[in-house]
Amino acid sequence: xxxxxxxxxxxxxxxxxxxxxxxxxxxxxxxxxxxxxxxxxxxxxxxxxxxxxxxxxxxxxxxxxxxxxxxxxxxxxxxxxxxxxxxxxxxxxxxxxxxxxxxxxxxxxxxxxxxxxxxxxxxxxxxxxxxxxxxxxxxxxxxxxxxxxxxxxxxxxxxxxxxxxxxxxxxxxxxxxxxxxxxxxxxxxxxxxxxxxxxxxxxxxxxxxxxxxxxxxxxxxxxxxxxxxxxxxxxxxxxxxxxxxxxxxxxxxxxxxxxxxxxxxxxxxxxxxxxxxxxxxxxxxxxxxxxxxxxxxxxxxxxxxxxxxxxxxxxxxxxxxxxxxxxxxxxxxxxxxxxxxxxxxxxxxxxxxxxxxxxxxxxxxxxxxxxxxxxxxxxxxxxxxxxxxxxxxxxxxxxxxxxxxxxxxxxxxxxxxxxxxxxxxxxxxxxxxxxxxxxxxxxxxxxxxxxxxxxxxxxxxxxxxxxxxxxxxxxxxxxxxxxxxxxxxxxxxxxxxxxxxxxxxx
Numbered sequence: 001x002x003x004x005x006x007x008x009x010x011x012x013x014x015x016x017x018x019x020x021x022x023x024x025x026x027x028x029x030x031x032x033x034x035x036x037x038x039x040x041x042x043x044x045x046x047x048x049x050x051x052x053x054x055x056x057x058x059x060x061x062x063x064x065x066x067x068x069x070x071x072x073x074x075x076x077x078x079x080x081x082x083x084x085x086x087x088x089x090x091x092x093x094x095x096x097x098x099x100x101x102x103x104x105x106x107x108x109x110x111x112x113x114x115x116x117x118x119x120x121x122x123x124x125x126x127x128x129x130x131x132x133x134x135x136x137x138x139x140x141x142x143x144x145x146x147x148x149x150x151x152x153x154x155x156x157x158x159x160x161x162x163x164x165x166x167x168x169x170x171x172x173x174x175x176x177x178x179x180x181x182x183x184x185x186x187x188x189x190x191x192x193x194x195x196x197x198x199x200x201x202x203x204x205x206x207x208x209x210x211x212x213x214x215x216x217x218x219x220x221x222x223x224x225x226x227x228x229x230x231x232x233x234x235x236x237x238x239x240x241x242x243x244x245x246x247x248x249x250x251x252x253x254x255x256x257x258x259x260x261x262x263x264x265x266x267x268x269x270x271x272x273x274x275x276x277x278x279x280x281x282x283x284x285x286x287x288x289x290x291x292x293x294x295x296x297x298x299x300x301x302x303x304x305x306x307x308x309x310x311x312x313x314x315x316x317x318x319x320x321x322x323x324x325x326x327x328x329x330x331x332x333x334x335x336x337x338x339x340x341x342x343x344x345x346x347x348x349x350x351x352x353x354x355x356x357x358x359x360x361x362x363x364x365x366x367x368x369x370x371x372x373x374x375x376x377x378x379x380x381x382x383x384x385x386x387x388x389x390x391x392x393x394x395x396x397x398x399x400x401x402x403x404x405x406x407x408x409x410x411x412x413x414x415x416x417x418x419x420x421x422x423x424x425x426x427x428x429x430x431x432x433x434x435x436x437x438x439x440x441x442x443x444x445x446x447x448x449x450x451x452x453x454x455x456x457x458x459x460x461x462x463x464x465x466x467x468x469x470x471x472x473x474x475x476x477x478x479x480x481x482x483x484x485x486x487x488x489x490x491x492x493x494x495x496x497x498x499x500x501x502x503x504x505x506x
Contacts, residue, residue, distance in 0.1 A: 051289035053206050057501055059279035060202045061195060070194040071506075077180070077187035084180040088173075090121040093132075113137040124170040126163035133157070152354045159347035166339040175329040182329075186322045188505075192498070193315035195505055198278065199497045203488035205275040210291045211481040212271045216264040218473055219257070225466075226250070226257040293480050296431055297487070301424050306494050307417045313495030317413055320406050327399040334395040337388045340381035348373045413493070420490040427483035434476040441469040 061067060094117045102109040118132030139150040167173060233250040237243070276284050311317060351370040382388070445465040491497045498505065 049289045051291055053203065053291075053294065054501060056202050056206050056275065056279050057199055057503070060198050061503065063280050064198050064278060065281060067191075067194055067198055070191050074184065074187040074191055077184040080183055081177065081180040084177040087176075088122050088124060090119055093118045093120070109141050111139045111141075122173075124173045126168045126173055128161040129159075131156075131158045153351065154354075155349050155351035157347055157349035159345060161343055161345035163341070163343050165342045166336055167341075172332060172336045175333050179326050179329045182322050182326050186319045186326075189315040189319040189322065192495075192505060193319070195503075196315065196492050196495060196497050199501070199503075200488050200492040202275070202278050204485055205271065205278055206291060207293065207481045207484045207488075209268070209271040209275050209288070210293055211477050212264070212268045213291065214477045215474060216261070216268055218470060218477075219261045219264040222470065223254070223257040223261050226254040230254050293484060296480070296483065297428065300428065301421045301490060303418060303421050306421055306490060307414060309494040309496050310413050310417055311410075313499075314413060314493065315495060317409055320402070320409050324399065324402050324406060327395070327402055331392075331395040331399050334388070334392040338385060338392050340379065342377070342379050344375070344377045346373070346375045416493050417490075420486065420493050423486040424483070424490055427479065427486045430479040431476070431483050434472065434479040438469075438472040438476045441465070441472040445469045 094115075096113075096115045098111075098113045100109060100111045114134065114136045116132060116134040118130060120128060120130030122128050133156045134154065136153040137150055138153075162168075230247070230250040230253070233247045237247050272288050273284050275288065276286060280286065349372045351372065445468070448465040488497075491500060497503075
């Protein structure tokens with residue numbers, strides 16, 4: 001503390017001497033202004049254009065690794081819908097066989113060829129429809145007069161099978177497809193949540209860099225004052241108006257100011273890298289233009305409006321609701337599996353034979369040369385049905401658990417919105433108070449400086465005023481950064497960042 005007081009006292013003395021010298025020559029007193037130290041990153045080069053927050057967000061949404069990875073999830077979920085539809089697509093089947101049987105005892109041989117083509121489809125009602133046609137050719141050697149040789153048999157068959165208990169109705173059979181569609185909605189919501197997180201992280205990084213650069217300017221100004229104090233101390237020592245201890249204290253003050261400047265430069269570079277990592281890929285050496293805080297809002301957020309926006313737009317909340325809808329579908333399937341499996345079916349067929357060609361056999365079959373029909377049923381039920389009943393209870397418990405968790409999420413959202421609104425209100429008031437404190441400390445410093453120049457104050461008092469001025473300047477910057485971060489956090493909870501920046505996700 002003693003070193004700091006001595007340093008600031010010497011600065012004031014140097015300022016007073018400069019002022020007196022200027023007045024003696026009828027010149028305006030020269031103010032000590034901050035300048036950029038060589039190698040400093042306080043201010044970007046003049047050729048570098050300004051980098052706005054909107055530009056950063058656009059670049060982040062286009063080049064960020066996390067968002068680029070997240071783009072695949074909706075594509076995967078979209079293909080899952082086609083996978084779910086696959087079980088209800090028409091299936092074309094074809095089979096063929098050719099064989100020969102020889103009997104050494106009878107001295108005969110027979111050749112048989114069979115070709116069958118069919119198509120079947122499962123419907124969402126639990127119905128299976130199929131149609132098939134076959135052509136058989138048989139030949140016996142040697143020829144037996146009582147059998148045509150060769151012989152052709154053809155048939156056309158249409159069959160229908162319907163589930164009456166398990167798997168009956170569109171609600172059950174479309175459950176997997178509907179689940180996949182909800183999965184696509186959830187994937188899009190998760191992608192939106194990732195985008196909102198990246199927007200918030202970009203806003204935080206942008207405001208952190210803005211604060212770091214503004215703080216660096218304050219450190220540069222302090223170094224300028226420390227150098228001026230050191231030069232003045234050496235001059236006063238040479239004329240005998242100061243002792244060597246004053247020079248040493250001034251030199252320590254320069255070293256401390258330079259250390260603070262180096263730390264501030266490191267902070268700027270670290271926060272610049274953090275911003276570049278969010279808005280680009282392997283572009284850490286890219287220049288970053290001028291950054292600045294946004295205008296301070298003049299209106300306070302309204303809790304009811306923010307809560308309504310959060311429930312309408314919050315991806316995590318909407319995804320939880322969609323997850324419950326998926327669990328309801330799972331419960332419906334589990335409940336259906338508890339039922340016995342009972343199906344009934346029926347088939348009608350037309351057939352014919354011909355001794356000349358297969359085409360003739362098929363033609364005769366279509367002319368109803370021979371016809372047939374059948375009905376059948378199948379029933380199965382596991383005794384006890386323990387596993388299916390257990391799966392149903394599991395689905396029911398899982399659904400109940402997630403419904404309670406949704407209520408917890410609703411309460412957490414309300415708590416988060418309340419805290420975010422209060423944070424904006426508090427930080428807005430903090431900015432106003434910090435600005436007043438900075439203005440007051442500026443006036444106090446100027447007043448004490450004028451009193452010191454008139455010989456009515458001491459260097460220690462002026463030094464304390466200088467210390468308060470620097471502290472309040474940094475506090476004002478911190479308050480501004482905290483306010484903008486609080487606003488960004490509120491927008492993330494509301495899920496409204498995309499609308500505020502007019503962003504449409506693919």
